[in-house]
Amino acid sequence: MYESTTQVRVRYAETDQMNVVYYGNYAQYFEVGRVECIRQLGYTYKDMEASGVIMPVVEFQIKYLRSATYDDLLTVKSTIRELPTDHRIEFHQEVYNEQNKLLTSGKVLLYFLDSNTKKRTNMPEELRKRLEPYFNG
Amino acid sequence: MYESTTQVRVRYAETDQMNVVYYGNYAQYFEVGRVECIRQLGYTYKDMEASGVIMPVVEFQIKYLRSATYDDLLTVKSTIRELPTDHRIEFHQEVYNEQNKLLTSGKVLLYFLDSNTKKRTNMPEELRKRLEPYFNG
Amino acid sequence: MYESTTQVRVRYAETDQMNVVYYGNYAQYFEVGRVECIRQLGYTYKDMEASGVIMPVVEFQIKYLRSATYDDLLTVKSTIRELPTDHRIEFHQEVYNEQNKLLTSGKVLLYFLDSNTKKRTNMPEELRKRLEPYFNG
Amino acid sequence: MYESTTQVRVRYAETDQMNVVYYGNYAQYFEVGRVECIRQLGYTYKDMEASGVIMPVVEFQIKYLRSATYDDLLTVKSTIRELPTDHRIEFHQEVYNEQNKLLTSGKVLLYFLDSNTKKRTNMPEELRKRLEPYFNG
Numbered sequence: 440m441y442e443s444t445t446q447v448r449v450r451y452a453e454t455d456q457m458n459v460v461y462y463g464n465y466a467q468y469f470e471v472g473r474v475e476c477i478r479q480l481g482y483t484y485k486d487m488e489a490s491g492v493i494m495p496v497v498e499f500q501i502k503y504l505r506s507a508t509y510d511d512l513l514t515v516k517s518t519i520r521e522l523p524t525d526h527r528i529e530f531h532q533e534v535y536n537e538q539n540k541l542l543t544s545g546k547v548l549l550y551f552l553d554s555n556t557k558k559r560t561n562m563p564e565e566l567r568k569r570l571e572p573y574f575n576g
Numbered sequence: 577m578y579e580s581t582t583q584v585r586v587r588y589a590e591t592d593q594m595n596v597v598y599y600g601n602y603a604q605y606f607e608v609g610r611v612e613c614i615r616q617l618g619y620t621y622k623d624m625e626a627s628g629v630i631m632p633v634v635e636f637q638i639k640y641l642r643s644a645t646y647d648d649l650l651t652v653k654s655t656i657r658e659l660p661t662d663h664r665i666e667f668h669q670e671v672y673n674e675q676n677k678l679l680t681s682g683k684v685l686l687y688f689l690d691s692n693t694k695k696r697t698n699m700p701e702e703l704r705k706r707l708e709p710y711f712n713g
Numbered sequence: 714m715y716e717s718t719t720q721v722r723v724r725y726a727e728t729d730q731m732n733v734v735y736y737g738n739y740a741q742y743f744e745v746g747r748v749e750c751i752r753q754l755g756y757t758y759k760d761m762e763a764s765g766v767i768m769p770v771v772e773f774q775i776k777y778l779r780s781a782t783y784d785d786l787l788t789v790k791s792t793i794r795e796l797p798t799d800h801r802i803e804f805h806q807e808v809y810n811e812q813n814k815l816l817t818s819g820k821v822l823l824y825f826l827d828s829n830t831k832k833r834t835n836m837p838e839e840l841r842k843r844l845e846p847y848f849n850g
Numbered sequence: 851m852y853e854s855t856t857q858v859r860v861r862y863a864e865t866d867q868m869n870v871v872y873y874g875n876y877a878q879y880f881e882v883g884r885v886e887c888i889r890q891l892g893y894t895y896k897d898m899e900a901s902g903v904i905m906p907v908v909e910f911q912i913k914y915l916r917s918a919t920y921d922d923l924l925t926v927k928s929t930i931r932e933l934p935t936d937h938r939i940e941f942h943q944e945v946y947n948e949q950n951k952l953l954t955s956g957k958v959l960l961y962f963l964d965s966n967t968k969k970r971t972n973m974p975e976e977l978r979k980r981l982e983p984y985f986n987g
Contacts, residue, residue, distance in 0.1 A: 448882075450882060451885070452738075454729050458730045463726055493594060501636050510885070585745075587741055587748075588867070589875075622784040767868060774911045780906075
């Protein structure tokens, strides 16, 4: 299992007239979580794209338990529970507020695709070698 | 069953550098679908809020089958399969492109809440009387 | 002078906790205005990009006179006052609400660039021949 | 003069199919700049709203000199050149990339408004006493 946390400050733009973060904006918080998750491994999603592999989202599920509000400093926890063995990678992601209350919880499935052919491909070696130590038995 | 369709034109702002609509922006397309779904019944979500009932999203699931691209004129189909009997309402939603290809498919669960107390409440009468004819018999 | 109008419905996502449209979202309304402005000429910005010319925004000015609110059906008026003679094109843009009150007024300067070289280029012939009739003395 | 800097990492969601940050998203970067500018004074915009004063944007001007790209760690510089003496406050704001190149430069005029009456009001005392030392002769 590989787990990573990062923080995101809620922007005014991200609130709506219900005085909470608009439900669609968590997709961005989750994105930030995944990107920093990879950066903390010593690699970057940007470098992966430069090497010819993109990671489009294929499935996204999220539950909203409590609201995030303006200026909250949120913690996004991103977990990879299983080492990818094919073109799929799944992140479990949670958002906590400063009182450590769980606000949302979700799951995101992404595919590794060759950016030219748009065909499925395996997890890039650069990422595998950094992830593997967290899953060795 | 009550079913409604509406159209949304993809904005440049909604694309990302993968040359497709960013996965998080479908939440807005789904929102537009639900809002027009209610408007086509002769009521509006805006009026519902004015009457003291808000509808926050509690669960959101979406699958991405094909990409939407810039300037596509998308069709959002929103379906209410069961007449709400308590504080919950569920929409099944799909997005199609101009070639009538299914791009994404999802499910959104919302609660009816009293906007002052934030307590769960039943579906407003104004909405119920318009929806019921589609579920009788 | 060439003038065009189009309509945009305010989304919930576009409001903020001040209960009005977030100031940054008008850039999208203006984008929609320009895109429909070109489409009404019988050409599209999408086709222009496909032909190898992109139009990045170089300057953007906007004044906020009155607020737009949720579910408002806004009218975006886009005006080209002078026929472009080089790589620059300027749009004057205004947003009105349903009571025909002026909400915002702005000016957007864009460049025509070759999408490969990113060098400045002239207005594509396909656009010029459609715009010229509105400026002939 | 009071000057403040903060950093913003470009999100994938903020890029568009031109492979750069969408022009409308700088309004959010500028917002983050202003919010952190106030926080660095030991006060927060959130507290100001809680005390009954809101700061809507009234004018916004921006020039785009160079593009920001995905994953860039941008520096937003926010400057208050003159101590507000009435309901108006003006920020000059600039965005730099990691090579310290100036990407965009802009100016934002905001009003202090009473959040209940929506009437113009003066800068809150809590903010004034923190800003004044930077402007004393």
